[in-house]
Amino acid sequence: MTATAGLLVAVTLTTPPFALADVTVKIGQVSPLSGELSHIRKDDENGVRLAIEDLNARKLSIAGQKVTFALASQDDGADPKTAVLVAQKLVDEQVAGVVGHANSGTSIPASKVYTDAGIPMITESATNPKLTAQGFNNVFRMVANDVRQGTVIGTFLVKNLTTSRVAIVDDRTAYGRGLADEVEKAVIAAGGKVVRREYGTDKTSNWMAALTSIRGQNPDGVVFAGGDTQSAALAQQALRLGLNAKFIVGDEACTPQFIKLAGAAMTGQMYCTLAGVPPARMPQGPAFFKRFEARFGTPVQLYAPFAYDTAMAMAKAMQEANSVDPKVYLPTLHKLRMTGVTGPIQFDDKGDIMNGAITVRQYEAGTWKDLDVVR
Structure with a gap:
């Protein structure tokens, strides 16, 4: 056998018959990006966007495939009927999970669409208790109700x-x-x-x-x-x-x-x-707020840190389940234990955040001053 032939055999034997293709994982995000609440809810969208940028910077591999996360954002206009329509659109886009919806009035009707499709939905801010009282095993909430x-x-x-x-x-x-x-x-x-x-x-x-x-x-x-x-x-x-x-x-x-x-x-x-702890009590709060403003040119309005943590929680569950398939990683969300920007993240049997906090604030000298955090 010639040297060239020997090299050819070696390459053939050590190269797998096929290589797993890279995979793009879409994370849905829904909030009223137009109308009177848009200044708050664009904040949420940017929280998810920052999480996706951070995840992609890590160059993650799941189940042997290099994963690229992509944002699939929708505007539900805080309207329940629109919320159902955009939820179905995200299902049709085959998103792996949804951050949102941001409002209770949209989250409750949209949750049925995601449940029928078997797609995890974690709201960063919808607080009506009915959302997680429906008995759906794919619906979670990142803040106290x-x-x-x-x-x-x-x-x-x-x-x-x-x-x-x-x-x-x-x-x-x-x-x-x-x-x-x-x-x-x-x-x-x-x-x-x-x-x-x-x-x-x-x-x-x-x-x-x-x-x-x-x-x-x-x-x-x-x-x-x-x-x-x-x-x-x-x-x-x-x-x-x-x-x-x-x-x-x-x-x-x-x-x-x-x-x-x-x-x-x-x-x-x-x-x-x-509905949550103030920035000063978030483990990574001050650093996150500074980085957020530098990236988007505007300070955090309200729930961007929770939206960020929601996307990160989905990615963490995918890694632990070694799958980006919603039906495969969904059970892992129920067992998830992690510390995010906002603090410890763990869900109860209904999908509500455990030990959720409420912060009481008072107006003083042009800003909100934190008075107490109640758990």
Whole structure:
């Protein structure tokens, strides 16, 4: 045998008959990227985008294949019907998992679409407890739900702020109404009285009729469950009416945008809650916030760190299951134990984050100041 022939045989014997092709894994992300909530929810999309960039920088291989992650982003406009349509579109695109939907009113109807397709769905911010109470084994939540948030708000008002007469307003979305219902239960359980319930919609800008009705009940505490644009309008109009009460809003209004829009209505009597721990208490919070702003040219608005962790949790489950097939790695999500930017990540039997936190904040000197973290 010649030297050339020997080399040819050696190459033939040591080269596998075929090489596994690289694989592109699509991660879906759905939030209202247009409309009044877009400033918050573009934040979520960028959180997922940053996670995908970080994952691709690691040059991961799963089941012997080099994996490239890709973002498949959709705008549901915070509309339940649109949410179902874009969910089916992501299923048709064969995404391996979905980060979202961002809102409760869209997450609940869309979850059935993903369940039928066997695709994991992890919401970074939808807090209505009904989402994970449906019995779907593919649905998870990265933050504490509104049973927890509503309990904290109601208890804080009565026990910490010593209010006894509370008025509650909501925007009649699945999020707003659900949170308002939980607040009412908590206020009563803590020994307070709900003197008035009023509502509008997520498009309402004139709250004067509702506030006039509330003022007649002489409340010392007012709760609004809705987005930051509606919350700011309500706060400004309450100021014009001379409604002197402590004011607390839920997580969708616990934003820099609310402070900006509310203007002179922002005083030391303004509070909010956040479904999660504040940046200072996140294991990698300060570094993440700095890197996020450098990458996108804007500071984190609300739930970008949780959206980032959601995408990372999916990738971690794929690695541990050694598969990017949704049906194969889904069971691994139920057993997942990891520490993300936001802290420890582990889901309970329903798919809710375990030991989820609620942060209580107070307005002070142009910003939200963290008062307490309740678990």
